[in-house]
Amino acid sequence: xxxxxxxxxxxxxxxxxxxxxxxxxxxxxxxxxxxxxxxxxxxxxxxxxxxxxxxxxxxxxxxxxxxxxxxxxxxxxxxxxxxxxxxxxxxxxxxxxxxxxxxxxxxxxxxxxxxxxxxxxxxxxxxxxxxxxxxxxxxxxxxxxxxxxxxxxxxxxxxxxxxxxxxxxxxxxxxxxxxxxxxxxxxxxxxxxxxxxxxxxxxxxxxxxxxxxxxxxxxxxxxxxxxxxxxxxxxxxxxxxxxxxxxxxxxxxxxxxxxxxxxxxxxxxxxxxxxxxxxxxxxxxxxxxxxxxxxxxxxxxxxxxxxxxxxxxxxxxxxxxxxx
Numbered sequence: 618x619x620x621x622x623x624x625x626x627x628x629x630x631x632x633x634x635x636x637x638x639x640x641x642x643x644x645x646x647x648x649x650x651x652x653x654x655x656x657x658x659x660x661x662x663x664x665x666x667x668x669x670x671x672x673x674x675x676x677x678x679x680x681x682x683x684x685x686x687x688x689x690x691x692x693x694x695x696x697x698x699x700x701x702x703x704x705x706x707x708x709x710x711x712x713x714x715x716x717x718x719x720x721x722x723x724x725x726x727x728x729x730x731x732x733x734x735x736x737x738x739x740x741x742x743x744x745x746x747x748x749x750x751x752x753x754x755x756x757x758x759x760x761x762x763x764x765x766x767x768x769x770x771x772x773x774x775x776x777x778x779x780x781x782x783x784x785x786x787x788x789x790x791x792x793x794x795x796x797x798x799x800x801x802x803x804x805x806x807x808x809x810x811x812x813x814x815x816x817x818x819x820x821x822x823x824x825x826x827x828x829x830x831x832x833x834x835x836x837x838x839x840x841x842x843x844x845x846x847x848x849x850x851x852x853x854x855x856x857x858x859x860x861x862x863x864x865x866x867x868x869x870x871x872x873x874x875x876x877x878x879x880x881x882x883x884x885x886x887x888x889x890x891x892x893x894x895x896x897x898x899x900x901x902x903x904x905x906x907x908x909x910x911x912x913x914x915x916x917x918x919x920x921x922x923x924x925x926x927x928x929x930x931x932x933x934x935x936x937x938x939x940x941x
Contacts, residue, residue, distance in 0.1 A: 695740030
């Protein structure tokens, strides 16, 4: 598959006088209050309601059910990518929030955007929630030069230093290209191909730290939007505070970045309600459900979301089904 080496990208040397300069400099930024706290709370409640649609006995009001045996398949404490969750109405409703789209439109300089078919994270405090092992990685192939994808987290619950969430190596995006010039591809660490994922071991992370890249737990309030450069080293950390973590992974890029082939594939996946990756315009390949729960094959599965999204004009354009 092509590496999309010649994609257009953001001019990170431009002076903008706003949060974009923080993103360009640090590799991440928290855009404050894109949603009201009340609206963020309602989205979180709807995520809890989604968990109640499964036949595993989860009840939002009964914390004795906040354990693995009552939850659908997930990873890293609360990351959900199965059961067609990527196309649940609650996530599509968030993707069409005007203020979220406006932030990405400002970043890319266009309102004609595609959105990623990504999942969500609802990590619940429970006795069987184990501390997470760091899995530092980047989500951009080093053959792609410059800022070509900016990932997003819509934060829905208070998220402080101990509340779990995104950890970044501040500034690592700036030395990303140098690192990959000096380090050949490592077997098992990821891919230089179409998946755009690479994991780093401790020695490699220390290489970045020696060059001034500081490890930071990103904190945010309900309704904030966290953005980060896909070349920035990052990972997910589970809460140690006993609080809920609730987020949606939402990313947009210009529709003009997509090839005709990828746009058609994306549209087909929308019709089938299939999830893909963090990338809205590229890496359009199937993210298959593992159908393994509690270490055993799960007898329950879904090929459609519990609540279908409204196929509005905006939804169809963001999904690549309709042209702008």
